[in-house]
Amino acid sequence: MNSIYFPYGSPAEIDRRIELRTRRRAILDRKRNLAAADIVLHEFERHGDVDRYRAAHETLTEGALADQPSRTLLRETARGFDNEN
Structure with a gap:
């Protein structure tokens, strides 16, 4: 999916994006110190x-x-x- 949205990204750049996305998800999913977020899903x-x-x-x-x-x-x-x- 990343190659669709970021066709010029190197494998290292795609790995960096996945890591960043994983960290963001951990912040949103945590049970303590809840985070507020405004999110837009499936905006094409x-x-x-x-x-x-x-x-x-x-x-x-x-x-x-x-x-x-x-x-x-x-x-x-x-x-x-x-x-x-």
């Missing part, structure tokens, strides 16, 4: 819609700052705001 989209979503996600990911530069920018902006007041 046209390939063009999925391709556009993936392209938009990739564009946003490329334009996003890495963790450290993002924190630095946030701190500088906050300092500037504090200095104005």
